Amino acid sequence: MVRDHKKTSAKYGKRSLTVGLTGGIASGKSYVSNIFRQNGIPVICADELAREVVKPGSNGLRDIKAVFGDSVVDTDGTLNRPELARVVFSDPSKRKILEAIIHPRVSSEKERLVKEYWKQGNSIVVVDVPLLFEAGWENAFDLVILVYSPRKLQKKRLLHRDKISPDQALSRLNAQMDIESKKTMADIIIDNSGELEETERQVTSIIDKLRSILRENFTREESSWKNGHGT
Numbered sequence: 083m084v085r086d087h088k089k090t091s092a093k094y095g096k097r098s099l100t101v102g103l104t105g106g107i108a109s110g111k112s113y114v115s116n117i118f119r120q121n122g123i124p125v126i127c128a129d130e131l132a133r134e135v136v137k138p139g140s141n142g143l144r145d146i147k148a149v150f151g152d153s154v155v156d157t158d159g160t161l162n163r164p165e166l167a168r169v170v171f172s173d174p175s176k177r178k179i180l181e182a183i184i185h186p187r188v189s190s191e192k193e194r195l196v197k198e199y200w201k202q203g204n205s206i207v208v209v210d211v212p213l214l215f216e217a218g219w220e221n222a223f224d225l226v227i228l229v230y231s232p233r234k235l236q237k238k239r240l241l242h243r244d245k246i247s248p249d250q251a252l253s254r255l256n257a258q259m260d261i262e263s264k265k266t267m268a269d270i271i272i273d274n275s276g277e278l279e280e281t282e283r284q285v286t287s288i289i290d291k292l293r294s295i296l297r298e299n300f301t302r303e304e305s306s307w308k309n310g311h312g313t
Contacts, residue, residue, distance in 0.1 A: 101225050136161050146166070171257075
């Protein structure tokens with residue numbers, strides 16, 4: 083099932099689209115990302131960008147070390163993620179500080195890559211952001227797609243995928259915004275609670291719709307230009 087909350091028709095008039103892709107943990111977002119790639123649509127992974135902006139020697143890592151101390155950097159100069167996680171997840175105010183260091187850098191790099199893909203001739207670019215709504219990025223995209231699986235199914239998949247205890251699975255689920263809340267905020271919902279073939283059908287249908295919108299926009303603009311020039 084694909085639900086279109088705010089109408090993709092609102093995107094008529096645009097010549098390119100930047101699409102945010104998000105979901106809850108173990109909802110199947112990675113599978114959906116791969117379908118976009120297989121259909122020739124570039125996908126930017128925000129998690130990969132977040133790792134890039136704190137690599138050894140980066141300004142991001144320098145600022146993190148300045149705020150949180152030497153213990154969050156290993157002897158080889160890389161970020162000590164377990165130690166940093168221990169520090170920030172025990173104190174929401176420190177997590178906000180960390181986000182203020184990382185998020186602007188990720189956003190800047192995301193914008194750079196989107197423009198680069200546009201220059202290469204891509205009219206649709208997808209940005210995979212696991213915590214898109216939690217970060218308040220919903221207005222940074224023309225459309226936001228949510229990969230949805232009900233909470234019970236998320237937990238079941240998480241237990242199977244990560245081989246963790248039910249309490250650990252519940253803790254990870256509770257660390258994110260509830261999937262039902264995200265459902266009310268997304269423009270398009272991909273229901274990934276059924277067979278993978280059905281999920282793929284939904285994604286390809288969305289791709290076809292977005293490409294159709296852009297083709298019509300191009301045709302309408304070309305017609306308007308010709309009429310305006312008397313040809």
